[in-house]
Amino acid sequence: MGLGGGHKLMGWGRVFLGGGVVALPYAFMGCCVPPPPLTRCTLCSVAPGDTIFAVSSGHGRCGVAVIRTSGPGSGGALLSLTGSTELPPPRLMTLRRIRDPHTAELLDRGLVVWFPGPQSFTGEDCAELHVHGGPAVLSGVLRALGRLSGLRPAEPGEFTRRAFHRGKLDLTAAEGLRDLIHAETEAQRQQALRQMEGELGRLYQRWGETLTQALAHIEAYIDFSEDDNVEEEVLSQVDEAVRALEQEIAAHLQDGRRGELLRSGVHAVIAGPPNVGKSSLLNMLCQRPAAIVSPIAGTTRDVVEVSLNVSGYPVVLSDTAGLRDATDPIEQEGVSRARDRLQHADLVLAVLDATTVPTDPAELGAALGSLVPPSTPCILVLNKADLLGGHKGALCDACTHGPPLPPTTLLSCKTGEGTDSLLQLLGQQLAQLCGDPLAGSPTLTQSRHSTQLHGCMAALVLYRQQQDVGMAAEQLRLARRHLGRITGHVGAEDILDVIFRDFCIGK
Template identity: 50%
Template sequence: MFKNFLQISNTLLGAHFRQHSTIFALSSGQGKCGVAVIRVSGSCTELALKCVTGMSRMPPPRTAILRSIKHPVSQETLDKGLVLWFPAPRSFTGEDCCELHVHGGIAVVNSILDALASVPKLQLAEPGEFTRRAFYNGKLDLTEVEGLADLLQAETEIQRKQAFLQTQGALSKLYNKWKDNLVKSVAHIEAHIDFEETETIEEGVLDEVIVKVEELSKEIQQHLEDGRKGELLRTGVKTVILGEPNAGKSSLFNLLCQRPAAIVTPIEGTTRDILEVTLNIGGYPLVLTDTAGLRSKTDDVIEKEGISRAMQTYKDAELILLVVDSQKYVQWVHCSSSRNVVDYLKHYIKNLGLNNLVCEENQDFDNIFTKNCIVVFNKLDLVKEQLNVEHHCQIIQLSCKHEEGVVNLVDSITNKLKFLCGEPSAEHPSMNQMRHRQHLIKCLEYLNSFLTTSTSDTVLMAEYLRKALRQLGQLVGTITTEKLLDVIFKDFCIGK
């Protein structure tokens, strides 16, 4: 036990030491670039800036000045660049900070980092340490920190918009509003407990708290029922291409990727394994997966495994691109008594083994699918007659060979992505982390427990509200642990 205590003590002391030390790092991208930004933060920033610039006094705050950057030991001039001084608390971290904007050559950057390392009490920053200090000093809450991490990772325009809104407090404003309302409710019910036997408190206080909690419970419930829009936008919409062998799935995959990512041959069963790529479609992230052709009978062990993997990918997908061979549809129309495309699709899907993809009793095309689905009638170049499916907006006629119908397909996919991910807005922010959802679900459970508890047991009611408040505190970071912070900051880069 004593050994564990020492380990914990050393960890806390180490965290405390780093928090009060002065750190530096390259804050712009790695590699050659026109301009590199080197950031310093901490109580010894002023000393560091004077050591590498030779200035006797600090420049005006937030004003760029041109200075020679020198090594403190050798006094060799390393480069000329812009120097900016950000005294506490008006800086990114809330501490004294400075930035050196220098030429972005690798040798230049390394020489200046070496110069800073020679200054007493300075040490190289760890990944995410600048942002962690901003959190500790109240410049950012946890949701804003997560938004900043997402902003650095954003690959599409809509991802950038959602992340930027989060860094600006779109989510934290909502969650803090709920937290403040709950604080008032806790205070009122505790006052009711303390003074219920006297006449020093107004009547109806408990009833008012119950009404407020009911309103909060409804708001949180509506927030949770968002279809995971923010999470899908953050991670990408899982989209799988399905169809029978040789329907043109890999050709469609390559067409959307704009490169030969998958092998295409006239031989059935060419694709065996799962191929996955992330695409930017209309500003939305699409995680596109090519799969093995689906059929009920095959003696090939490897193809069987490919089909099994395809079925598993289908179960996890949020969007299906169902590829149909137009030639086979035309043959079916000629041979079948029915010319209804819905009947054909049900027949086709049944043969693929995707029985749970359609509602058998529904003949309305727009409502036959149990998942979001776009039907792609491929190989249009091999069909000499009209398919008579133009009136169905979710059917795209395509020729991968001639790239005919690609614009319509991209537009259809974009519309589906808009529906699934929504449009980020400051007025209606969407949660985009599983952590948020878990805290809000627990908070809602405690609120519902409060509402179902007898009003005669006000002590228990108050305890449920305190537990609900703790969940909101953990959500925004007013109540947190180092372990949670380590998880959040693990993907940050050095210099941020």
Template identity: 65%
Template sequence: MKRDTIFALSSGQGKCGVAVIRTSGPASCSALLCLTGAKEPPPPRVAVLRRIRDPGTAETLDRGLVMWFPGPSSFTGEDSAEFHVHGGPAVVSGVLHALGCLPQVRLAEPGEFTKRAFQNGKLDLTAAEGLGDLIHAETEGQRRQALRQMDGELGQLYQRWSNNLTKALAHVEAYIDFSEDDNIEEGVLSQVEDSVAVLEKELREHLRDGRRGERLRDGVHIVIAGPTNAGKSSLLNHLCQKPVAIVSPIAGTTRDVVEAALNIGGFPVVLSDTAGLRDTSDVVEIEGVSRARQRVQGADLVLAVLDATEVVLQPSRLPLALLDILPPHETDGNHPCLLVLNKSDLLGEQAQADLLSSCASPGLAPACLLSCKTGRGIPAFLSVLQEQLAHMCGDPLTGSPSPTQARHRLSLTKCLEALGRFSQYRTVDLALAAEELRQGRQQLGRLTGQVGSDEILALIFKDFCIGK
């Protein structure tokens, strides 16, 4: 079936120096010729200056650069053209209107250019997701991870696993069909078992990454928690460098969760300030405390804020203070946590030294002594926080690429489960074992797009902008 030719503004909206309008589809060449009045397109991938006109009225809309990308040597794999025009709204509107008046040419839907690139085999689904992540990247870490995924490293890893599983499945099916004829080499099933065992090990290691890729893509969820009047909202305002939350000496000022998205050392962070944890009879504050505990439960990292002037009086009660902040089963040190001792400006030098010494006890979270009022200790705290973020997110440029989305983890987990069932059925029913290999291969195929559905495609491309 012959496809429509699509067009869209690919650069950002609003006034700019240069705006890029692109087309993709079989009518791209005729659209380029109609708007430039030329008899032939320019040489492929060469920018030439042309007068761009409205084909209906012959009125000049602008003078700009045009480029011609004959398929399949284009981003989408189809014939494509680009118009680089001045970025004024009137110019852009005029060129878009002129293109929209041409037959068999229509405005592109969000992500349709990238979707066609996938459908034409120019990139797999993981690379398309990487491109989408690159467009939305706001930190250095996100950019590096998205570029690596867009270059195909994640897709190549999944494709290698899929190929290994396909080979294993072929050997099992051949054994089922031809073993009675003595045409199958001895030990072929043992080779399959060894191959599946290696793949299981690689999958487990891939999934045992602490959700680094997902955290780097979506942001590390950090929750500021602690008792009332410890300085939680002041810490939030310091980190945001603006008054995001209301600060007052009245205990229980913060009653709902206050969120802010930050870039800390190149890592994306979703920071949440929560209500002070205490027993109260106030119905609204009770709900705030409940929400605070829910956020702590689901946090990637907890900043446990305590009043240093209270802790210094009874340093031995620090473990109990943390017990009141962290979930009960997370106080063994497994839940990432930083202990923030605020109001250090109210302590003398010796008291501060003694307090830090008390915090060095085994089993306690790393401690930072600071003052939100004077700013002292904030730089050192940020340094510790960045180290923690770097540990949680890892370096996206080193080691094996990580899963970056929940759908990756879901399909990989289902594949691993299928391989486990293969090992169970191997000595019981070889046909059932082969079916489990087939199910595992299908899950890997869903990752790269070899096996897909309209629902998966719609989910992946829905967040793309029009023009990409």
């Protein structure tokens, strides 16, 4: 901040943080525009105290389905459908006959659970009906619930949104819950569960508390320094704390997008000249004929994409057109799309024909360099190894001598030779790109987080450039607001709490 003794304040009084609740991630709301911070839910045009219900176990035939309610009418709904006069003991599954209250028709015989608030997922009174998962059963129970006064079907993600508004989880935990529901690989599950448990939110909360304390100290200096209740050295302490925080956030941002790659999948591109076996490699890895294989060069004209689970890591694998100077307009478009996909690849499987590849190390490196963009991680796959005969030794020497090459393996898509070696190399590369989701500090998983953290960093940079205490405080206020938008918690009372706790003003 560069503030020393003797600087005069320029008429800045206390400026409190704006309150309000940050909008949930759009995927939780089923819309593309964040709602304003109103006390009334603008999505469903009803008060937040309404009772909602929905199938929470997914759709389709199943042995058991779970229908959940949340809101003040949950208890009454449970009594109406079971014909009971008393609610079952909390959090204890109880066998009940479930009837339509309007017709007294028996709908099913299942288990019911009562979750009185605030000890529930949403923090409100909740009930669950565990019924048989046939479509007719579900339709009948949902229809009976819909006839009850004060109950309505839930909007997409509304249970989680209510849990957020009642402080049961912050935005990062809500995003972790969503990722856990959609997790398809072991590593995705581990990362999502860790985020849902609140590790990422606690990290951002700690940073927010650091900024809250720094801002509170500056506010105290602004308001009380003339009374000698606050020493000027407090500004140096704030500078030191902000500098350390800035370094920590910068290190967090420089994570190589590991969390985002693990969440959305590593985009791996199979690239190489025509007729080297790229489509055969795709089919071998996904174990189905996803791409057309033909001895005719230039068969692949468009990008063929499949999703895979490799060693517990998600991979979006793309087969592309052979890279050459094409004359056919359609093939030219295919080559253009292949080169564009290469520019955005996280990993490249560069495929060359082992029978025609140069055995001179320098020439081999040049052939590879014409395929792979600089600095993009790569695995060199020398296909058609079954046709090498006694020339394998010379080719292996070319790979181990001369300029360093990326991880390389011999492969035969025809016989399967080298498949295990390729999968091992692929797993190692994915582990380097995604990291261990259980090790170290939690990583960034959303571009939304990255955007807000860069905004926070920009505000901290401007803070260090300020010569006026009031302007410096405003930059800290802005940095804290960016952090609050990640978790959804932005308020002014926290600053007041720290001021009176740390400085004991008025004692």
